[in-house]
Amino acid sequence: MQSQSPSSRPAARFFLGIVSAAALLSMGSAGAQEPVQPIVPHKVTNPAQVTLGKKLWFDPRLSRSGFISCNSCHNLSMGGSDNLKTSIGDKWQKGPINSPTVLNSSLNLAQFWDGRAKDLKEQAGGPIANPGEMAFSHDLAVDMLRSIPQYVAEFKRVFGHDKLTIDEVTAAIAAFEETLVTPNARFDQWLKGDKKAITAQELRGYQLFKTSGCVACHNGPNLGGNSFQKMGLVEAYKTDNPAEGRSAVTGNDAERFNFKVPTLRNVELTYPYFHDGAADTLAEAVDTMGRIQLGKKFTAQENADIVAFLKTLTGDQPRISLPILPPSSDATKRPQPFD
Numbered sequence: 001m002q003s004q005s006p007s008s009r010p011a012a013r014f015f016l017g018i019v020s021a022a023a024l025l026s027m028g029s030a031g032a033q034e035p036v037q038p039i040v041p042h043k044v045t046n047p048a049q050v051t052l053g054k055k056l057w058f059d060p061r062l063s064r065s066g067f068i069s070c071n072s073c074h075n076l077s078m079g080g081s082d083n084l085k086t087s088i089g090d091k092w093q094k095g096p097i098n099s100p101t102v103l104n105s106s107l108n109l110a111q112f113w114d115g116r117a118k119d120l121k122e123q124a125g126g127p128i129a130n131p132g133e134m135a136f137s138h139d140l141a142v143d144m145l146r147s148i149p150q151y152v153a154e155f156k157r158v159f160g161h162d163k164l165t166i167d168e169v170t171a172a173i174a175a176f177e178e179t180l181v182t183p184n185a186r187f188d189q190w191l192k193g194d195k196k197a198i199t200a201q202e203l204r205g206y207q208l209f210k211t212s213g214c215v216a217c218h219n220g221p222n223l224g225g226n227s228f229q230k231m232g233l234v235e236a237y238k239t240d241n242p243a244e245g246r247s248a249v250t251g252n253d254a255e256r257f258n259f260k261v262p263t264l265r266n267v268e269l270t271y272p273y274f275h276d277g278a279a280d281t282l283a284e285a286v287d288t289m290g291r292i293q294l295g296k297k298f299t300a301q302e303n304a305d306i307v308a309f310l311k312t313l314t315g316d317q318p319r320i321s322l323p324i325l326p327p328s329s330d331a332t333k334r335p336q337p338f339d
């Protein structure tokens, strides 16, 4: 912008001075001390790796059927989830658990509802070889990629060596997933000092979210993702879903029914809710949380206020142009969707 320098316009400089002092003050009272922080946009350090990871993310040939890609269950057109109670895997198998969003998942302390994968790279190997998801094996996935000359060349370009193993595959996918952050939600604009970014009702909802105790578990930039907590702290949660949570990983019975607190970022887009996908609407999820985590029954107005607040957490969705995938070669093993 070609504007006059502030020093040539004393009034403007005075005004700017007031604005920045006010901004600082509001940072002090509403920024730094809030239990929630804005999402920081991701800086890509290795664009070639991200581009390759994006191809792998969308490539259904990493599944036995040749039909299921990461994007099938974490649809980036739908908040990085599938909006199903539980996912559908190879041969239309009913999945055991709700698919969490991949948006902002790089901010989580661990991956999966029970945290059994320590990071995105470790996680990415899981679904490929999971018989109920992509039903392939790491060897078959690597064989498939090695049979496609354009992939071989691209892996070599990106990693600087000829080794094409599951390690390079998961590293590239993780690099792509790290770009899937959603900054600039209206609530983040508010946190950064734009007091008009949210309405009075949404602000009431946020205050209630704080004073009722939701922030004890849903805090930090991801409003969750940073601890494992018991589902049903005050009142037991009733479900037919057999998932037992953290104790399945640690073997510690005291951690039974502890789940990774899900992020509330983009929660408006990631219905249905909870690990069993039992809550169809945000109103229902908020009502259940109030009851079983805090022993609190919200009025209809309070519930609506909190839901309104939660909807301010929808950020800029990643803008993704569909990658064009290299064609299979004559040597590529054919997909097996029906046998």
Ligand code: HEC
Pocket: 057, 068, 069, 070, 071, 072, 073, 074, 087, 088, 089, 090, 095, 097, 098, 099, 100, 101, 102, 105, 108, 110, 111, 112, 113, 114, 120, 123, 124, 127, 128, 132, 133, 134, 173
């Ligand atoms: C058939 C559906 C399906 C496919 C295909 C699938 N996922 Fe998932 N994904 C899930 C489900 C269900 C979970 C939760 C499983 C659990 O917690 O036990 C999950 C969990 C995750 C998580 C953890 C998120 C969190 O907050 O804990 C990440 C990251 C992820 N998947 C990435 C991927 C990648 C990368 C691929 C492709 C290689 C992939 N998924 C393929 C269904 C799927």
Ligand code: HEC
Pocket: 209, 212, 213, 214, 215, 216, 217, 218, 228, 229, 230, 231, 233, 259, 260, 261, 262, 263, 264, 267, 270, 272, 273, 274, 275, 276, 282, 285, 286, 289, 290, 293, 294, 306
């Ligand atoms: C004691 C910790 C704790 C408190 C307090 C808490 N939550 Fe949760 N919240 C969780 C856990 C754990 C889950 C995931 C439970 C599951 O699916 O088994 C969850 C899930 C949710 C979900 C569903 C997200 C999704 O993607 O499935 C919403 C919405 C939610 N909480 C909102 C709230 C609100 C609003 C409050 C306050 C009224 C609140 N929570 C209080 C721990 C907590």
